Amino acid sequence: MRHRVESELCMGTTVTIHVVSSETDSIVARYIDSAFALFREVEQQCSRFDPDSPLRQLSHTVGKxxxxxxxxxxxxxxxxxMAAITDxxxxxxxxxxxxxHGFNRNYITGETVSWTGLVNTDANYQDIILNEEQRTITLMRPLLLDVGxxxxxxxxxxxxxxxMNFPGFSIDAGGxxxxxxxxxxxxxxxxxxKHPLHPDDSICSLHAINDAAVCTSGSYYRISPSNPRVHHLLNPMKNRDDKGPETVSCTVIAPYAMMADAFSTAAFLLGKGQGIDLLEQNGLNGLIITSGLETYLTDKMEDFIYEFYK
Structure with a gap:
């Protein structure tokens, strides 16, 4: 079978779509274009870096x-x-x-986008009221949303x-x-x-995964331009100087990428003990790696590991 690979810069990373098909290149290209269009739609609606995005506009409206x-x-x-699950x-x-922490630079233009509205430092997820029927969101206190x-x-x-109608495909959006x-x-x-200490190399490979997502959250992905000791995975409940065994990477397998994405971040923030417990409690498999390269796996994660590289 033929295959087609295309990449596009989107959502702050390089997105690569690899499609395996017996269809003509023009048909495959049309479907790939549609897939990239969805990335652009989500980015347009959810961007914290675009002052005109619906997310930024929502953050300006409090109490209604x-x-x-x-x-x-x-x-x-x-x-x-996810916030409710993780307290x-x-x-x-x-x-x-x-x-x-300096994560306010538009990856396309390089411009710094700074929030000019009010923010209540005590605001939390309970100040967000959702109405699924009306598809409305009410912010009860001033805050700036981030759904990255x-x-x-x-x-x-x-x-x-x-x-989904193609015999095979992979979508890789920066982890x-x-x-x-x-x-x-x-x-x-x-x-x-990726090896968390040597990101150009792999630390292990996975197999036996189909119609599922694998997402990795790592401290090496994005570093604060103002403080090289700070990465983008911020824990609002923990002081940065509170040093314990440091998590540097968390990989999660889940039926959907949004689920794997969120749980890999949450488990990373919780650390090896609570993080693995969180995954187990929600029927997910994953792998947490610390700065000393100690590895912690959910009970069934070994079934998906093809090989470890040391």
Missing amino acids: PVQVPEHLFNAVNFAVA GVFTPTIGRNMEE AVAKGLAVDLAARTL DVFVHGVDEDEKPWRLGI
Whole structure:
């Protein structure tokens, strides 16, 4: 079978779509274009870096319901559910904190986007009221939303839905991967997990994954431009100087990329003990790696590990 690979810069990363098909190149290209269009839609609705995005506009409105686009509502809805599961360790109300650590630069233009509205430092996920029937969101206190930990996964899921009729495909969005069917050699997909201390290399490879997502959250992905000791995975409940065994990477396998994306971030923030417990309690498999390269796995994660590289 033929295969086609295309990449595009989107959502702050390089998104690569690999489709295996016996269809003509023009047909495959049309489907890939549709998949990339969904990434752009999600980004347009959920961007914290675009002053005109629905997310930024929502953050300017306090105390009254705002009807929002579908992708933004779904992203916030899932993020709030994750916040409830983790007692606020994972939260979509962390936008202002992200900006304060220098994560406020538009990846396309390089411009710094600073929040000019009010923010209540005590605001949390319970200050977000969702009405699914009306598709409205009400912010009860001033806050700046950030749904970066779920929006990319949501885009991967939407793109995957458009490609499901092909014999095989993979979508790789900077650590968020979804695979279906077979590769161009008509073999099951095999996925590499980046080495957290040497990101150009792999620390292990996974197999036996189909119609599922694999997402990795790592402290090496994005570093604060103002403080090289700070990465983008911020825990609002923990002091940065509170040093314990440091988690540097968390990989999660889940049926959907938005789920894998959110749970990999949440488990990373919780650390090896609580993080593995969180995954087990929710029927997910994953792998946490510390700065000393100690590895912690859920009970059934070994079934998916093809090989460890040391």
